[in-house]
Amino acid sequence: MSKPEPKTSRVPSAPSAWALVGHAPSLMRDPAGFLAACRDSGHDLVELRLGPRRALLLCKAAVVNRVLAEQAEDYGKGGPFWDAMRPILGNGVGTCDGDEHKRARRLLRPAFNRAAVNGYSEMIDDSASVLAESWRPGQPVRVAAEMMAFTSRITVRALLPTIDEAEVERFVRMMPILTEGAFYQLVLPSFAQLLPTAHNRLYQKTRAEARDAVARLVKQARAVDEQAGQCPAHQGHGLLASAIVTGRQEELPPFTDEELADQVMTVLFAGIETSANVLSWALCLLASHPETADRIAEDTEGEVVHRVIAETMRLYPPGWIFSRNSTRPVELSGHHLPAGTDFIISPFLLHREPRVFDRPEQFDPDRWRDMDPDVKRSYLPFGLGPRRCLGELLANAEMVAALTTLCRRWRFSLPEGRTVVPRFRSVLIPHGLELDVHPR
Template structure:
């Protein structure tokens, strides 16, 4: 018998503003509570009517029927201001060509080379740490992932980790987050200091990437990095990417590699500190395999608990917690009509905390993945699904596993007491404020 999916309008809309105040005030709690009203829930955010797909089956339909539900809508349109038409934000008409051109850059045969660069940057970034240091954990993880991402993108640069992208990307990621969380039209055009910083940082980043692309083209050398792969990529007709297209891909890779992985690592330290029994088991695994040295790519198969910590952290705190699609034509989602041009939101955070999918969903339990290693499509989606699944998913989880293994093998990260950590939304979920004391483990 076919499943019947319910549809409803969320209660509590205010005149003119609709559900925008509730969404802005406590967005995670607001979104996570929507399944109580229906499988497809209609919201009004200011003058905009949007739908939220709450049921895993509807999310799977939304993400796999990518020509019916195209990239766009409330969230993606804001992100496109930064990413342009890179792989993460381009419409379906351009996606297949881009995906085929870029797939070789993320082929599994290239991963050991990237992982070697990751391991060097992780070891180098943490080499300056001292016993007893008090660190801003999200800032430290952001510096680490900046160094890793810049190295893998621009290995030919003399000091890839020192490229002037850190500050620009920090301003941009916060700016994108503010724009996504301000659904009322026109607010991003007001000449506030924040909006001016955002536009200036976006221009600075464009200039850095323009100069790097020109340098690489002039040298004509394959440096076995991502930018070299972008420059050599060809479509079926033998055409390469333009400088503008390469810029959009570089910005996409920068944000995906820096912000989202830094957020995942930061949450991992909060969760491990709150669950010392799991942390002790992780230390035992690392002591056995690494014996105090930095982790390498070939170590990862022998570190299954480390991998499960990454997977469970991504379940509880998916960095990209809300995304959107736009109906390309009148469509039917779960048996309910969605008009052409409508924005449909979906939230991995919501999906990952459904009690009918994950037992005790708020509990940090890496061992749940011992028996639930292949969740049903639509129930676990930190990287999306279908043809638009993140091309760098394995790249990102490899970086996170290497960083957790290398750091936890040598350090215990203890959060500062009395400072509750809460999710702060930039372009991704990040725990703030989060300071911690580093204690060197005996080696």
């Protein structure tokens, strides 16, 4: 057990700081090792320097729970991560605060409730079947690209079922560029973000293209709404139409076109890359544990696949790092901190805490069979508290459908000599993943 932090406003510095750029090189070169070193320092929070900017890394689950749940009203969606994401997402439900956030969440909630998600089940199951039937024995599967296309089609068609395939493919192409660009905006000093490098130019060009594509989606959704009248999403008109209808029915100002565009960008970013990478990691793990894939194929109750998804997100949470910013003076672990303090939270770090998870580096889906409720306080693949992810039900539905369908149709194995390593960007990517597939 760690010693209690002293009553002081001074926070110890994280290890491995560089002159001028601070901890950015350590965080970019070996994020997992750097985060573990911060945790092993024994402190509840340590100070990071990202260029001239400073932020506090929260190393213990109890402190994270205070920030995300118990005292969530004292912390907003600021800090380095959200500052990097805001140029992409705008002021959507994932980035706005206070009354704006409450309004956005209330307007969007009906589009993501269980009835609405059940309305997408046929489309999700059909998409999973098409995916499984498209694979061929003897042809290596480029898993990341396949999962990205799968989740893109589901997410975009859930937003607007009438969208044409060319628009879907456009989002499939853009999302990896935006993901990588956002990570560099997070860790690089501000001057480096402004340099006219090829990487920066591509990111800025793609970001503008994405906003244009989303504006077209919103325009189409308005047209669908005018033709269909007040019709909820589960009757086939999509998430966007549902948000428009809810805006008329609730005693709240409805979304403007610009606000709808921000919500769409948030849903796309949260719904495509995150689920795609969880599915990719799950298939990678199942290729190394074929007996577990066999259990999924044989399980008629769906219990095994849910445990596999939970364990995959423990080991490889898609949102491996994010931030908060204090909106008023706060006290954490004896440290008195001013308003405007930035905080870094890493589910990747918390999910591998050996004092919480037995054998934390080992893939063990059955640990979730009888999980201690207290342990779940350290588990946050969908966040915690009032900002918990709205799309959790939809994400789980598409992941269950994909893994169940693929495991019943195929056996997976990693090509001989293939090494898969985590690539830490704004999401956690299984770099180098290909699979050999064999019919059952």
